[in-house]
Amino acid sequence: MTEDKRDVRLFSYGTLQDPAVQTANFGRLLEGRPDALPGYRTSIVEVTDPEVVAVSGVAWHPIVTATGDPADQVQGTVFDISASELAAADEYEVSDYTRIRVTLLSGLDAWVYVEAEQDGE
Numbered sequence: 001m002t003e004d005k006r007d008v009r010l011f012s013y014g015t016l017q018d019p020a021v022q023t024a025n026f027g028r029l030l031e032g033r034p035d036a037l038p039g040y041r042t043s044i045v046e047v048t049d050p051e052v053v054a055v056s057g058v059a060w061h062p063i064v065t066a067t068g069d070p071a072d073q074v075q076g077t078v079f080d081i082s083a084s085e086l087a088a089a090d091e092y093e094v095s096d097y098t099r100i101r102v103t104l105l106s107g108l109d110a111w112v113y114v115e116a117e118q119d120g121e
Contacts, residue, residue, distance in 0.1 A: 004082030009110035010089060011037060011102065013076035014062040024055045025088045032077035036105040037112060040064040041072045045096045045115075052094055063096060065115045078110050086111065 012032075015021045022030050045063040053059050064074050081089075090099060097113040104110055 004084050006080045006082050006085075008081050008083055008086050009108060010079045010081050010086060011035060011076055011104055011110040011112040012079065013037065013042065013064060013074045013112075015056040015058070016079075016089060016092075017077050018056065021056055021092070025092050026081070026085045030079040030081065032079040035076060035078040035108065035110075037064065037074040037076065037102060038070050038105050039066060039068055039072060040074045040114070041067050042074050043115075047094050047096070049094050052092060055092070063115050064112070073105060078104060078106075078108060089113075 010016070016025075016030075017032070019029055022028065042062050042064050044060050047053055047056070047059055047061050093099070093113050096116055098116040099111050099113050102110060102112050
């Protein structure tokens with residue numbers, strides 16, 4: 001029982017789908033399946049953390065914002081990961097992102113990183 005149980009779902013629409021980012025953060029390639037996040041749209045944010053830019057290879061990362069419109073949806077991948085891998089993903093993501101629980105188009109519940117500054121109402 002040295003390996004963590006992979007009973008956490010993480011939805012990724014951006015750099016966490018990249019094999020180099022997965023290897024750097026989790027020490028393995030993740031197995032995932034396509035899914036979508038309804039009621040959100042994608043934009044881009046400039047990441048200034050040099051470690052994150054070095055791992056991802058890019059300074060501009062996708063970020064999602066809630067629209068409340070079910071017709072809007074973001075395509076991505078849902079991964080089964082362990083609690084310790086989720087903690088590693090938290091370390092990788094910069095302060096522009098916050099992690100929330102969502103229901104995907106498939107009906108699965110998963111964690112996803114969304115724009116942190118969307119609590120204006």
